[in-house]
Amino acid sequence: MPDIGVEIPARTVVTAEHMLFDAPREQRYLIGNEAVAEAVKRANVDFVVVYPITPQSEVSHLCGDLWARGLIRDYYRGEDELHVMVSAMGAATGGVRVFTATSGPGTMRAMEAISCWPGYRLPLVCAFMGRGVGTPANIQPDSVEIAYLLETGMIIFHVENPQDFFDMTIAAYAIAEQPEVHVPVAVFADGFFVTHSREVVELPPESEVLARYDPAVAPVPAMDMETVPVRMARDCLVIKSNFISYNANASWQQEVWAAQHRARKHINRLMGGSVEVLHPDAEILLVASGSAAAQARVAMQEARRQGLDVGFVKIKVIRPFPEREVVEACKKAKHILIPEFNMNGWLAREVKSRVDNNSRIFAGPRVFAGMTMPPELILDEMHKLVGART
Amino acid sequence: MNFEASTDLRERANIRMSGLGGQGLVTAATLLGMAAVSEGRFSTVVPFFGAEKRLAPTESYVRIASERIHECGEVTYPDVIVVFHADVIVEDKCFTMPFYSGFRKGGWLVINSETPVVSDRDLARLEALEAHIVYVPAAQIARDVAGTELASNMAILGALAGATGVATLAGLEAALAQRFGAEKFIASGTTAVLDDVLRRKYSRTKELIDKNMASIRTAFDMTKSPER
Numbered sequence: 001m002p003d004i005g006v007e008i009p010a011r012t013v014v015t016a017e018h019m020l021f022d023a024p025r026e027q028r029y030l031i032g033n034e035a036v037a038e039a040v041k042r043a044n045v046d047f048v049v050v051y052p053i054t055p056q057s058e059v060s061h062l063c064g065d066l067w068a069r070g071l072i073r074d075y076y077r078g079e080d081e082l083h084v085m086v087s088a089m090g091a092a093t094g095g096v097r098v099f100t101a102t103s104g105p106g107t108m109r110a111m112e113a114i115s116c117w118p119g120y121r122l123p124l125v126c127a128f129m130g131r132g133v134g135t136p137a138n139i140q141p142d143s144v145e146i147a148y149l150l151e152t153g154m155i156i157f158h159v160e161n162p163q164d165f166f167d168m169t170i171a172a173y174a175i176a177e178q179p180e181v182h183v184p185v186a187v188f189a190d191g192f193f194v195t196h197s198r199e200v201v202e203l204p205p206e207s208e209v210l211a212r213y214d215p216a217v218a219p220v221p222a223m224d225m226e227t228v229p230v231r232m233a234r235d236c237l238v239i240k241s242n243f244i245s246y247n248a249n250a251s252w253q254q255e256v257w258a259a260q261h262r263a264r265k266h267i268n269r270l271m272g273g274s275v276e277v278l279h280p281d282a283e284i285l286l287v288a289s290g291s292a293a294a295q296a297r298v299a300m301q302e303a304r305r306q307g308l309d310v311g312f313v314k315i316k317v318i319r320p321f322p323e324r325e326v327v328e329a330c331k332k333a334k335h336i337l338i339p340e341f342n343m344n345g346w347l348a349r350e351v352k353s354r355v356d357n358n359s360r361i362f363a364g365p366r367v368f369a370g371m372t373m374p375p376e377l378i379l380d381e382m383h384k385l386v387g388a389r390t
Numbered sequence: 391m392n393f394e395a396s397t398d399l400r401e402r403a404n405i406r407m408s409g410l411g412g413q414g415l416v417t418a419a420t421l422l423g424m425a426a427v428s429e430g431r432f433s434t435v436v437p438f439f440g441a442e443k444r445l446a447p448t449e450s451y452v453r454i455a456s457e458r459i460h461e462c463g464e465v466t467y468p469d470v471i472v473v474f475h476a477d478v479i480v481e482d483k484c485f486t487m488p489f490y491s492g493f494r495k496g497g498w499l500v501i502n503s504e505t506p507v508v509s510d511r512d513l514a515r516l517e518a519l520e521a522h523i524v525y526v527p528a529a530q531i532a533r534d535v536a537g538t539e540l541a542s543n544m545a546i547l548g549a550l551a552g553a554t555g556v557a558t559l560a561g562l563e564a565a566l567a568q569r570f571g572a573e574k575f576i577a578s579g580t581t582a583v584l585d586d587v588l589r590r591k592y593s594r595t596k597e598l599i600d601k602n603m604a605s606i607r608t609a610f611d612m613t614k615s616p617e618r
Contacts, residue, residue, distance in 0.1 A: 029423065029424055029427055141463075160460075161460070161462065192436065192437075192438065192463075193436070193462045193463045194462070196436060196437055197434055197435070197436045197462050198420060198423055198434060198435040198436070199432075199433070199434040199435075199459070200427060200432070291462045291463065294460045294461060294462045295461060295462070295463070297460045298460050298461045371464075372462075372463030372464035372466060373463070374463075374466040374467065375461060376393075376466070376467065
């Protein structure tokens with residue numbers, strides 16, 4: 001730890017359950033970026049490496065501030081996002097708890113490294129602060145970035161607001177580090193709509209932290225001077241062209257997705273399930289994730305005031321996709337709308353491929369490239385749909 | 391879609407603030423949100439800008455309500471529009487165009503200008519919308535009362551609160567004390583630098599808060615409607 005003459009406050013080790021459910025909470029008025037930095041502070045993180053990018057920059061600064069106060073053990077700014085994500089991989093392989101964060105083009109640049117994390121069974125947590133990527137370049141909020149992450153093997157949470165950003169980041173560490181899980185978690189927050197939205201966030205005391213990461217219980221050994229890469233290279237599985245190495249690689253891939261499945265019980269325990277369902281017997285159902293869920297929630301409230309029979313499903317966990325819960329929630333609905341903050345409608349595809357009689361699904365409304373989707377627009381679409389079909 | 395403005399802005403207010411980068415609009419929006427929260431209400435604040443730079447169009451959105459607010463992003467249907475710089479409407483220096491799109495019927499328009507600047511065409515539209523238009527000479531107030539135009543954003547905030555009642559003077563004072571009094575890291579390089587400029591301008595934090603509060607109070611009294 002750097003000797004910077006700063007008194008490091010004594011901190012009490014608590015469980016994730018205590019921090020999430022039992023600890024007293026203090027109200028603070030924070031933006032999403034500040035909320036996730038508060039989570040990093042309490043997660044007893046060993047190492048943060050970042051490269052600032054809008055709309056993630058504030059958390060980069062704030063993690064540097066945490067390091068200066070001795071609250072994380074090491075920190076530096078990488079040369080670029082590929083450097084950052086490779087460094088994060090190296091540190092996690094060495095058996096320490098890692099946090100990093102990026103956004104849009106940074107994610108694209110670092111995709112080579114990011115796509116390696118799950119296969120190497122690294123339990124690191126990365127906050128993705130979604131912004132548009134390409135088609136054409138865009139600095140504004142958009143959730144299309146998740147579509148690029150869907151098949152990486154990472155667990156993916158999609159937060160609705162700054163409070164979720166805090167809570168789900170704490171849960172992310174507790175879930176990622178389960179020996180039977182041990183894959184990375186992407187905590188995805190829509191840029192600006194969550195990262196820069198200031199609201200009251202309830203925080204447990206900063207004197208309480210999670211226990212330090214214990215590499216001894218990991219399903220793969222940490223690489224250090226005792227277990228050097230040459231003795232335990234996790235990627236030797238692809239080097240030989242023979243059936244055994246193909247088979248080994250294939251089984252490691254399968255094991256990543258099996259690990260995701262085993263994460264479900266921990267998600268249920270620490271996050272109250274993968275979905276939040278309101279009025280499940282309703283005729284019209286709004287199914288959404290992230291900040292689109294916030295807008296859908298408001299649209300549902302207003303629609304119910306107007307006498308429409310509307311329910312709401314927030315999908316908190318995108319990977320492992322909560323197939324059983326979504327199929328169950330959609331059973332009774334006559335009309336299903338899926339509002340999204342991206343052009344491509346990846347969430348609608350996820351739902352459509354699992355729910356029967358999917359002609360019930362209206363894959364929209366969709367607003368993208370930085371524009372806001374007012375709840376009034378969702379309401380308008382509901383009225384059109386009901387008017388046209390009944 | 392046409393909507394009526396909220397009849398009680400303390401119960402529910404959707405506010406769009408439009409200005410130019412560097413005017414302290416994001417700070418003013420944050421202070422307004424903090425004031426509402428300190429009064430026991432709910433508030434969310436969302437700034438909106440591109441690659442930020444001085445004098446570029448900037449907006450900030452403040453939602454205030456007596457119950458928890460879930461809605462995020464831009465305020466598409468404002469009850470209140472605040473114009474921080476005349477160029478926003480005179481030179482169309484704004485990303486929300488047409489500027490009055492979504493403005494609710496019976497809403498409030500607060501403009502920082504010493505002279506009327508709304509065009510005749512817009513005036514006809516605003517009359518049809520039964521908008522209440524309030525002008526505040528914010529730079530002049532800030533110069534006279536605080537001794538620096540840097541406090542213009544405070545005068546605008548005071549005028550907004552005075553005219554519409556969205557926040558009380560006590561709430562705004564609490565917000566100022568919290569923002570400038572507490573030694574806290576503020577999560578924006580730009581904002582931190584501006585705070586430092588203000589701090590250097592006033593050697594003591596108390597003087598900084600007092601002068602800013604004086605700007606708020608002067609503009610508040612100027613625009614306060616007699617029935618409140």
